[in-house]
Each structure stands twice: as structure tokens, then as C-alpha cells.
Amino acid sequence: MPGRDAPGSGAGTAGRTAGPVLEARDAVKVFPGVTALDGVSFSLDQGEVHALVGENGAGKSTLIKVLTGVYRLDGGEVRYRGERAEFGSPLEAQRAGIATIYQEVNLVPQMSVARNLLLGREPRGRLGLIDFAAMRERATAVLREYGIDVDVRRPLGSLGLGVQQMVALARAIQADARVVIMDEPTSSLEPREVETLFAVIAGLKARGTAIVYVSHRLEELYRICDRVTVLRDGRAVHTGPLAGLDRLRLISLMLGRAVSEVRAEGLTKFAGHHDSAGEPVLRAEGLARRNLLRGVSLAVRPGEIVGLGGLLGSGRSETAKAIAGALPLDEGRVSVNGRAVPGGSVPAAIEAGVVLLPEDRKAEGIVPTLSVRDNIALAALPRLSRAGIVSEAEVDRVVAAFVDRLRIKAAGPHQPAGELSGGNQQKVLLARWLAMNPKVLLLDEPTRGIDVGAKAEVQALIDELAGDGLAVVLISSDLEELVEGSDRVVVLREGAVAGELHDDITEDGIMAVIAGGGHG
């Protein structure tokens, strides 16, 4: 509203038609320990669909949050419709005409579809009271435009995620948005719904609305996007038209590896091939889970590091969780040294010697209120106790050994683990599992979000552990890490194994399988 009847809108009109509608110039955003945006410039023209791509931690979500007023910039500026913009909150950005549709649906699940759609703009009847009949009618009509035919009186949360996503979209676009930012809008949609979404996007584009489209699904990008900006490590490494940009080239830009470049010597701390003879210690067969996994099989021998490749959402983390008992399975079985492990039970998996370093360190790993010492000892407590009483000497011995071996840097063993850096938190979690003497180590993004030095240390450690005879499954978005760390790489796509690379593991090879070229 304020934007619309602002004085001097004449000058604004000129700026609107000529320049980009939304722009970031040399945007810098620093978090403690990490530079999330390192001078990113990004511009969005009227009526274009602009793809924003990059792997995890590349800075996509930070850029979106900077553009929509969630974060304040530490350097550079955001310009909207030709003027410097400083949105204090997402709500301000939204009122100015920038709508965001988040990956997780940001609506109220308990309220009805109609109420969600029209909250704050309910049709009023006599005495200024809400007219429910009119509200139902309007909501039904609006949603029908999006090809959705539901009882709008039902609670939103009782509907499928796809429908919820479309309601969020309909709500955002209703608000006369000039810019619509879509963060992975199709991740929960059925194919038919995706088609509807694309039709909506085409309609918006025809109206002159600018769209930022974030997705990992390359097919979609090529179908609907005009331009692409690739982010990597907080920098915009490429901006240009999408048509004519080779698919392999796009992947190589995202992952930061030149297609043809083959290094003689790696940059990671992985030493290379391990002796991995003998029978597999871990066997996973036909792991299936509705919407997530479609029959993944995997076998790992002692001393072998098997990489799990694939883009985000391909089922990498889900495979690891299923093996570790943290994700219930519809079908499939896991066995260790030939003995079946009961599914869906973490204690059973741990008992069998299978442990998982989870992807989300904060939510699923570290107990922030507990000390470094207690975090390390957490899983092993029963083994470090006698008659239910913790043997402090034993704990001290184990903790000291791992703090030393993993070079965990903390003010002391009694410092709360929540205060440590990401790298040291990761080492604490590794120590927690190594204290259990596992047979199989599942590592989900073990080096993500930790600084270079700690990264090298963790990589060297993984190598050493495999050398000691552990079976390791390594999940990483960092191709270099995958190529140099793994003895074998299994590539997943859409919840199934798409291919496997044995002796000649190259980034090009992995990218080819990811891109759908097929490889074995």
C-alpha cells in the first residue's frame, strides 16, 4: 500500500519499466564464523522467470532472506523498483509487493482453506461481520483458477502438501505481488499439480510479474526459466540465459568443478583407495518408503568408503536414516555381518554396530545445554556405567582420548557443546559414535558448514577410520569430497539407485549419472 501511493511515483514509473524490478548489489551477509553472502549481485527483470540454483550452503536461502527483509545486510544494498529498499520484516516486503512462497508451507494448518486463503481480507457482510457464504464462494472460485477443487471448509492441514502449497501460492499472488519468490515449490507436488503451477507461472509472467524460482530439478528449470544465477560459496558465479546453457555445464557450475578438469592430485585430505576385500559387513536390500525411497540396495565391505551421490532430495539422507533405524520402512531389510537388524529401531541398529552422524547437527545431534563431555559420552553411557552409576574415571578416559585424537577445541570438557564452532560440534558427534566401537559409520554431510581446517581434519579422520576396518557410507554434496573420499560411489536419483561408479570415479562421471545420462 505505501509503495502504491507514495509521492513522486512519476519517477518510480520510469524506473519500473527501464531497470530491474528487484536487485541486490554487492550484498554481503556475515554470520559468526561464516560469510554467507560474499558480494553477491543479482537482478530480476519484470516478467522474467529467474532460476536461482546452488548446492546447500551456497547462499540461496540467505539471499532470499536478504531480499525479503528477514535479514539485514552487512554490506551492499537491495534496490526495489529503482529505489534503495530496507525492509524491516518480511511483512513489509510483502506489503510492498514481494511475495514469498516457502518450501515449508507457512500457513495455519488448523484453520480452514478459505480462512487461510482470505485471512485479513475476509469479505464483510452486515455490521462489518465476516460473511462466510461469500468467503466460501470466493475461496472456491479463486482455487478453481488454480485447478484445485476442494471443500474450502476443511482444515488446511488435512489436505495434501501439494494442495497446501497451491493455497499458499494463491494467497501470495492474490496480494497483487510484483515479485514472487518460490523456494522449491514443486518439492511436494504431484506431476499434475506441477503442470498447474507452471500454467500459473506462465499467467503471472504474462502479467509482468517477476519470478525467482529456486529448484534442484533441472528439467523444471529448463522448461520454465528464462535466466539463471548460480551461487556457490556465497558468490554469484554465473548469470545468464538458460537456453543454450549445457546441462552438464550448469551442474559443474553449481558444484564448482570444471567439466573437463581432471586433477592429478586431490585437494582433500583423503589418501585414496583402501583394501576392502571380503564379505560386506552391511547389506541393505530394497529399502522402500512411500514418497521417499523406491527400493535402494547397498552393500559395504569392512574398510570401504562408499559414497552416496545425487542432488538434494534424491534420497541420500533417507537411505542413511533407514539403515540407522531412524526412518520406518515399508519394505526392505538391513543386515550386519549376515544378521538381520530389526527395522525402525535406533537402539537395535546401534546394538548391531550401525551408527549415523545426522545431517542436521543442531536439531538431531548436539544437545546444546550439555557439556562437551556429556555429549561425547551420551550414547555410550550404559557402557561407561556400572549398576547405573556412571564411572567418571571411565568417562574422563574416553573423553580425553577422543578430545585428543579428534583435536576437539573447547575451553574444557565442561563447556556447553552449544557454544562450540560447527567443526568442533561435528567432531564431538563423531566422538560420541566412535566411543561405541561401531562397525558401520553412516556420515551425512560430515563436513558441511565447517571451516576449511576442521574439514581437512574430519576428512583425514574418516580415512583413518576406514583404514582401521570400519565400513563407511559417505554422503556429501561436495563432489570433490565424494570423488576423492570414496572407493565406490552409488548415485541416487528420485529415491532409487541411478548408477554406480567403481574404479574410475570422476566428477564428470558422477555428474553424467546425476544429469540422467545413465552409467551402468
Next chain:
Amino acid sequence: MTLTETTRERAGTLFRQHGALVVLGVLVVAGTLAFDTFLTPANLTNIATASSFLAIIAIGMTFVIISGGIDLSVGSLFVLGGVLAAYGSQYGTLAALALPLAVCGLFGLVQGVIIARTGMAPFIVTLAGLLAARGLMLSLTGEGATTYLVEDETFAAIGQGSPAGIGYPVFVTVAVLAVAAVFLQRTGFGQNVYAIGGNEDAAALMGVPVSRTKIIVYLVSGLLAGLSGALNAARLSSGVTILGIGLELDVIAAVVIGGTLLTGGAGGLTGTIAGALLLGVIQNLINQAGGLTSAFQQVVSGAFLAAVVIVHRFLSRRAAP
């Protein structure tokens, strides 16, 4: 698979929304069959009048709980309101009504501001409010030793009069309910209360004035607790200092039995009224049965509350995603 899930989900919603009403109906039928004296106009109005004080507070609590909060101070505010009304009645009818509403409303307002501005847990803030209101009440009554009598006859009549055999408190409850229902269901404010309780972050992103809505909700809860206390003082002709302590828990029980989720974002006033009446009917039936103490009523209420949440939990438990 999907069919049974939907059926179960529907059953859950239906049970939550109308369970209290159904059980109330069953109890009324059972009471009628068991006791000749149950389904008489005198007994029914008796139940309605006795339940109305709880019901008025529960209406305010319903707003609070739907918004995702809780208000532990209402029991103390109820007593404080009664004392203030009796004290004020020496200055006339208006003072007898205005004084409790002003002070209890102010209590609610301050609690709301603290909750909305500092982000402290409603549980703690209103726990402090409970103690502070009780302290204020005690200091007004010479540590509970003084009982103010209602001096104003017009005011006393509000509590004691019963046109057409129905006590004024019942009319007040119905009026409060009607206004509250319109606000909760038919205004933007009501929509905002649901939205905040359902998903506070999303509500903020959807443009809901979160702080203001929360403040109003606690203000309303305080006002209604004061009103109920004043009515009770009028009925008893005095500001009794011991009744109603611990009432907050009965109120919460009535709201939860009525199908409003403590997690916020869902619920309604019909259920709350049914919940309050249900507690009243249980008490009445136990009195009718004779030989059973009111303690038995507590056992039944507690068991009933547990049964309600268990059934609801099992019906609403979703299959893993």
C-alpha cells in the same frame, strides 16, 4: 488406506468438536431416567445458574488457549473481583461493577503486555499474576479476615434475581457468549486469534498483529474473570475470600473437555459451554445420588478429562508421514 485415514480424522474432529455435547446429552438422559427430580425446571435452572460463573471465565480462557497461551490468574482474579465488587457496592451499583472490571482488566492487560513484549512463557507470567492478584485480594481484606458485604440492593439483585425462574447470571452468560461467539467467529480479530495459536510465525507473515491480538486476549480473560467474580459476590451478597481459589484449573478442564486444544489454533465456544455444563451436571447428579461426597465429583471430572484427552490423542494420531 486413505479412506480409513480420512474417516478416522473426521471422527477425531467430530469427537473434539461435539464430544462434550454428546456426553452432556447422554448424561442428561441418564439423569432423567435415574432421578425424578433431575429433569425439573427448578433443577435445570439450578444447574445453569451454578455453572454460569465457571462458564463466563471459561469463555475468556477459550480465547487465551486458542491463541496458544494459558491464563492461570483467573481463579485469583475471580476472588479479587468479588471482593472489589462487594467493597465498591457501598458507593453504588456502578462502582460495584466498574471497580472489579477495571482492576481485573488492568491485571489482564499488564500480563498480556508482558507476554507479548518480552516473549516470556504465559504459564510463568500468569502464575506470577495469580500470586499478585491473590496478594492484592488479601491485603484488601485484612489478610482475608474482613468480608465486605454487598450494600447495594440493585447490585445484589443482579446476582439473586431470577425473572421467569432463570437467574440473571444465566442471562449474563448467554449475552457474553453471544458477543464472544460473534467476535471469535465473525470478526478479523477472531481469525487472528486462531491464526496465532495455529502458527505464530506464519500468522506474523500473513500480516496478523500478533502482539496486539495477544494483549487483547489476556485483557478479555481478566475482564471476564472480574465480571464472574462480581456476579458471584452479588449472588452471595458478600465478597467471599476463600471460594474460587484454584478455580483456574476447573476452567482449563472445562475448556479442554470442550474440545479446545491446549496446543492452540483450534476449538470453540460451544464446546467450552458444554464442558462447563458437563462439570455442573456431574456435580448435580452426584448430589442427587446422595451419599456421595463432592469429592467423588472430582474423581469423575479428573477421569473424564483424562479419558477425553486419551481418546482425542488416539483419534487424531496421524499415520507417520
Next chain:
Amino acid sequence: MAEPARGRIAWFQEYGVYAAVGVLLLFNAAFTPHFLALDNFRTQLVQVAPIVIVALGMALVIGTEGIDLSVGSVMALSASVIALYLGYGAAPAILMAVLAGALVGAANGALVAFVGVQPIVATLALLVGVRGLANVLLPQLKEFVNPTLVAIGSDSVAGIPIVVLAAVALTAAVAFVVRRTTFGRQLVAVGGNRAASRLSGLPVRRILLTVYVISGALAAVAGVLATSRLQASDPTSLGLFMELSAITAVVVGGTPLSGGRVRVLGTVMGAVLMQLLQATLIKHNLPQSWTQMAQAVIILAAVYAARERR
């Protein structure tokens, strides 16, 4: 600039309750006649002992990010059960009372851990129901003359009342459980990060169940002690509002309601602080009502200070 301020807040969170107790003691030593007399100390400690015992269990429950509203009713139930079984002797009666408390705790724990009911609703149901049950079992106050029970309530060992000794012993036991046992470590982990605890293979449900059982048993012990001091079973008013006093002690003692941390000594100090405050105001002829308003301010201040760290 911000650093010293944060340091001060942290210091306040850590030692504020001890400092406040110290200040009150100094104030009383200087301005309250006869405050330092042994008799006075004894009276204060005897009064605070049941609150301390209940608050210990509450601290454990809050450490798991839960709450137990039923503790006051459990005290009443234990008073009733004692009266019912006193015919068999003091020891069986006490045993049955504690068992009844543990059973109520098990019901709370089952609702929370296995059914998935919110702790506040589950324990509210038992607050209402168990108080009623206590009254149904024993409809009115009943005096008794059992010498063992009377002795527990009024005798001293080496000048220290048995009631106080019991509180000290239970504090030591709970502190031991929290600091030294596997269960104690696992309990705070569950409160600190439930998802991480589950992924680390901890028996989360069993831990939750056990915590509520302990809280119920401790409340029952407090009920036994309070009953033997009264020399009468009083299911109608024994333990009324005990849940509020216990929660206050825990919160003022620096245990966050968000779980993941249990401060045993802090909890004891929280209870002592509230008791001292009341005693101070009474000795200076300030009415009871002031105490409650002062308590309200202290609760808000304690939680406001703790709010910063999350």
C-alpha cells in the same frame, strides 16, 4: 560493551538465588531481633522441608521439558492412604503411601510418554482426580496417635528435626542421581534435545515414565512428612497449591522451563529463598499478602533473567 553485560546476566542466572538468600540473611541478622536464634532456624527449615522434597521431583520433570501439576494432590492421597493403613503399623502405611504416589506418577508418565498427551493436561487431570480420590478414601480430617509417625514429625536427631534430615537426605540422593547416574545424564539429554536423544539410542519413553514416577513418589514422601507433623491426615487441604510453590522454587532456582538442565541445589535455594522472604516479612509485621506479591516479582525477575540464554 555487550560482553560484560552478558557476563553479568550469566552470573545472575548462575548465582542470583544464592546471592538473594545471602542478602536476606544479612538483612535479617542486622535488622531482625532474634532471627539468628537456633529455634527460628529450625522452624524455618521444618516448614520448607516438604516444599523442597516436592520441588526436587518437579525439577527432574522440568528438566525433561515437562511439568507435574499433580504433586499437591499426591500429598493429599498419601495422607489418606496413611490413615487407611495405619492399622497395620507405621512402616506398611508409609510404604503404601509412597507406592500410591509412585502409581499416580506412573499414570502421569504413561499419559505423557506413551499416549503423547501434553504434560500440563495429563497432570492436570490427575490433579483434579487424585484430590477427589484422596477425599473419597478419607472424607474428613482424621487425627492419629501412632507413636512412630508422631516421632517422625516432631523428633530431632542431634538437634536436627527428622523432617529436615529427610529433606537433606533426599536432596543428596537426587543430586547423586542427576550428577552420577546414567539415568540422570540421559534425563537432561531428553529435555535438551529429544530428537538427538532418540537418534543416540536413548530409551526416551522409559526415561520420561521414570521421571514422573520419581516425582510422584517424592510428593508422597512429602505428604507423609507433612501428615506426621500435623499428627492428622487432612486430605482436603494438605498440599493445596503445592504445585505452584514447587514450580516457583524450581524456576527461581535457575532451572529453565525449556528443559535440558536440572539445578538441584538451586532448587533447594529457591525454596529457601521463598521461605526466608515470607519469614522476613512476617517478622517485620508485614502481612502475608505482601509475600505473595513479592513472590510474583521474584518469579518474573528470575525468568526474565533466564530468558536471554536459549
